[in-house]
Amino acid sequence: MKFQQIDQYAAHLASDKRASVYGGTKSGYDARLRALTTSYTAPDHLRKLAGNIKQHTIENLDTYLPQVEAKLQSNGVQVHWAGDADEACAHVLRIMRARAATKIVKAKTMVSEEIGLAPYLEKEGIECLETDLGEFIIQIDHDHPSHIVKPIIHKNRREIATSFEKNGLGAYNDDPQVITLRARQFLRHKYLEANVGISGANFVSAESGRLVLVTNEGNSRFSIAATKVHIALVGIEKIVPKDRDLEIFLNLLARSATGQQLTSYTEFIRGPKSTTQPDGPEEMHVIFVDNGRTDVLADECRPILRCIRCSACLNVCPIYRQASGHAYRAVYPGPVGAVLSPLLAGKRFSEMADLPKASTLCGACNEVCPVNIPIPDLLLRLRDRGKKEKSEAAAAATPPMGGFAILASSPLLWKTALKAGVLAPLVPPSVMPAAGKTWVTTRGLPEWRGGKFRQWMKNRKKS
Amino acid sequence: MARRQIPPMDEKPKEILIHSNLSSMSTSRDNILSRVNAALKPLETRAAYPEYSDSVALTPALNSDLGLWENFCERVKLVHGTPISGGATALATWLREQKLTHGYCDPALIEQFQDAMDSSITLETSFDRTRVDDYQFGITRATAAIAETGSLVLSDTDTSSRLAALAPWVHIAVLNRAQIYPSVAAAIANLPDDPNIIWCTGPSRTADVEGILIEGVHGPGVQVALLMD
Numbered sequence: 001m002k003f004q005q006i007d008q009y010a011a012h013l014a015s016d017k018r019a020s021v022y023g024g025t026k027s028g029y030d031a032r033l034r035a036l037t038t039s040y041t042a043p044d045h046l047r048k049l050a051g052n053i054k055q056h057t058i059e060n061l062d063t064y065l066p067q068v069e070a071k072l073q074s075n076g077v078q079v080h081w082a083g084d085a086d087e088a089c090a091h092v093l094r095i096m097r098a099r100a101a102t103k104i105v106k107a108k109t110m111v112s113e114e115i116g117l118a119p120y121l122e123k124e125g126i127e128c129l130e131t132d133l134g135e136f137i138i139q140i141d142h143d144h145p146s147h148i149v150k151p152i153i154h155k156n157r158r159e160i161a162t163s164f165e166k167n168g169l170g171a172y173n174d175d176p177q178v179i180t181l182r183a184r185q186f187l188r189h190k191y192l193e194a195n196v197g198i199s200g201a202n203f204v205s206a207e208s209g210r211l212v213l214v215t216n217e218g219n220s221r222f223s224i225a226a227t228k229v230h231i232a233l234v235g236i237e238k239i240v241p242k243d244r245d246l247e248i249f250l251n252l253l254a255r256s257a258t259g260q261q262l263t264s265y266t267e268f269i270r271g272p273k274s275t276t277q278p279d280g281p282e283e284m285h286v287i288f289v290d291n292g293r294t295d296v297l298a299d300e301c302r303p304i305l306r307c308i309r310c311s312a313c314l315n316v317c318p319i320y321r322q323a324s325g326h327a328y329r330a331v332y333p334g335p336v337g338a339v340l341s342p343l344l345a346g347k348r349f350s351e352m353a354d355l356p357k358a359s360t361l362c363g364a365c366n367e368v369c370p371v372n373i374p375i376p377d378l379l380l381r382l383r384d385r386g387k388k389e390k391s392e393a394a395a396a397a398t399p400p401m402g403g404f405a406i407l408a409s410s411p412l413l414w415k416t417a418l419k420a421g422v423l424a425p426l427v428p429p430s431v432m433p434a435a436g437k438t439w440v441t442t443r444g445l446p447e448w449r450g451g452k453f454r455q456w457m458k459n460r461k462k463s
Numbered sequence: 464m465a466r467r468q469i470p471p472m473d474e475k476p477k478e479i480l481i482h483s484n485l486s487s488m489s490t491s492r493d494n495i496l497s498r499v500n501a502a503l504k505p506l507e508t509r510a511a512y513p514e515y516s517d518s519v520a521l522t523p524a525l526n527s528d529l530g531l532w533e534n535f536c537e538r539v540k541l542v543h544g545t546p547i548s549g550g551a552t553a554l555a556t557w558l559r560e561q562k563l564t565h566g567y568c569d570p571a572l573i574e575q576f577q578d579a580m581d582s583s584i585t586l587e588t589s590f591d592r593t594r595v596d597d598y599q600f601g602i603t604r605a606t607a608a609i610a611e612t613g614s615l616v617l618s619d620t621d622t623s624s625r626l627a628a629l630a631p632w633v634h635i636a637v638l639n640r641a642q643i644y645p646s647v648a649a650a651i652a653n654l655p656d657d658p659n660i661i662w663c664t665g666p667s668r669t670a671d672v673e674g675i676l677i678e679g680v681h682g683p684g685v686q687v688a689l690l691m692d
Binding site: 020024046053131157208269280288 | 491492494495496498499500501502503506509510511512513515517519520521522523541542590592593595596611612614619620622623624625626629630647648651652654657658659660661662663664665666667668669670671672673674675677679680681682683
């Protein structure tokens with residue numbers, strides 16, 4: 001019997017992992033909700049407005065991309081373009097080699113995960129150190145992030161303390177304060193030794209070419225205060241038209257991600273450091289990364305490109321909470337990942353086509369989305385595509401629905417089936433048709449209630 | 464197509480390598496842009512840029528009975544920042560209370576501050592990156608502040624050293640009343656003409672380990688806003 005891969009992963013997930021993930025998604029939930037709903041007079045209007053701004057932007061990328069490129073260049077930034085992951089990594093390597101540079105400090109960027117930058121550079125003998133606390137722990141554990149904002153949501157303090165001890169970062173101590181201080185001490189010297197700082201970008205303003213970075217830890221600030229070269233990896237969808245739009249997006253991003261009004265550090269970078277400033281990059285590069293995004297832009301699911309990576313949809317998703325981020329087998333987990341990962345997979349869509357099925361379509365993801373992405377609609381479109389492309393991954397453990405279609409299209413058969421359904425729990429799974437068997441091997445049958453509504457309707461009319 | 468040349472590097476120039484890559488860069492650029500064009504061509508209409516007012520994302524109104532500094536103080540405390548009014552003298556008192564004795568001070572401020580501190584507090588006017596842990600605090604000028612969020616605005620032009628405002632455990636940003644913006648919208652509308660601006664809203668923080676809030680990760684564990692007037 002085949003299972004959906006995500007079900008299988010969830011079924012074998014250790015209970016402490018599940019508890020970590022579940023607890024992590026719930027923690028701060030009230031603060032996030034309060035920050036989003038009580039701050040503004042019309043919160044729903046605001047997120048729809050933000051969605052409209054982003055939708056406008058992605059539908060006009062043909063105008064905005066050349067505009068932002070020209071602006072960046074006039075600000076003294078060197079602009080590079082990468083069609084795919086390899087090309088993006090090669091750009092970074094080329095910049096490193098040309099400067100005989102060997103050490104990178106890297107702030108959190110999802111694009112770098114997507115293109116596999118750190119492993120690529122390590123093979124070339126370049127040290128590429130993660131500086132976000134969570135990402136640093138992921139790196140020393142040779143693990144993968146399982147959440148966009150909280151990369152180590154699946155780990156507890158005891159595991160972290162153990163790997164710190166193993167990596168020579170002090171004797172076992174699982175106090176989060178001690179863990180953080182040790183990382184602070186270790187990493188600050190790494191920043192100062194490094195030649196190049198790498199970051200992503202949360203937003204890039206087409207109007208001014210300002211690149212906006214938000215962090216809480218201050219690691220991206222340190223990365224580009226201590227090094228002489230700054231490289232930013234930017235997905236081509238990260239643009240906003242005007243500086244004033246940033247007010248809306250900064251407000252929504254921090255609230256949706258962590259329940260803060262603003263993150264601790266919001267940095268607006270327009271180019272290399274000023275000549276009077278002793279610290280910071282003398283040289284700045286922006287690498288615009290496509291890596292499948294233009295395919296998504298051509299697809300009817302293009303609204304997913306509005307995403308600002310806040311993770312709000314992960315935190316509310318009943319599937320994510322139970323299955324964990326690693327169950328999604330991709331860099332972007334949760335509802336956004338269930339849409340984005342199969343699309344970014346390009347020709348390998350069908351291998352990932354089961355992900356859109358990992359949803360109850362409850363709609364919570366759409367309700368919390370700060371850019372109002374209709375995730376459930378997009379999931380349905382991708383389910384349809386998976387079926388049309390005869391994806392094996394998507395078909396696994398999916399009962400054939402032909403019999404149901406016959407029943408559902410004849411009122412007489414339907415009524416009979418409702419009456420007969422009361423016998424269903426008595427049927428041993430071994431003699432069930434395939435559809436029923438698939439269902440009951442992973443789920444228990446509820447008490448039969450078929451026909452009750454019709455009965456109620458009938459009685460209601462009489463009285 | 465005119466493309467910006469990569470400037471000569473510090474060591475071992477490799478001009479040939481760079482030139483050979485310039486052509487592939489242009490190709491990728493053109494490929495990506497033509498794919499974008501092709502993706503958008505079938506759209507019959509494009510979503511318009513929505514009109515909206517500057518106050519659309521304004522969060523709870525400031526207390527109009529109070530001044531901007533007083534409003535700023537209320538908000539900065541919510542994000543665990545430390546507001547101090549009373550200029551250099553007040554800071555000297557606070558530093559002694561905190562038992563902080565050695566730090567960095569922006570050379571443009573040194574005269575004002577040196578006089579207020581007695582000999583128990585020593586100040587350096589250059590930040591030596593080989594001794595980052597020697598500085599218990601850093602005093603630098605803020606470019607502005609935002610009352611709505613309790614944020615301090617630092618810029619390359621006004622902040623004498625990015626590292627001195629970041630690496631020590633305590634950062635003291637110095638400002639005057641006239642520099643305080645009421646809202647995020649006003650601060651964005653007036654972003655200074657500067658290659659690098661950073662808004663610091665409270666101390667550096669993380670909640671990566673089990674969602675527990677810890678302050679002072681890579682940046683300051685204590686963020687002070689010092690009012691001079």
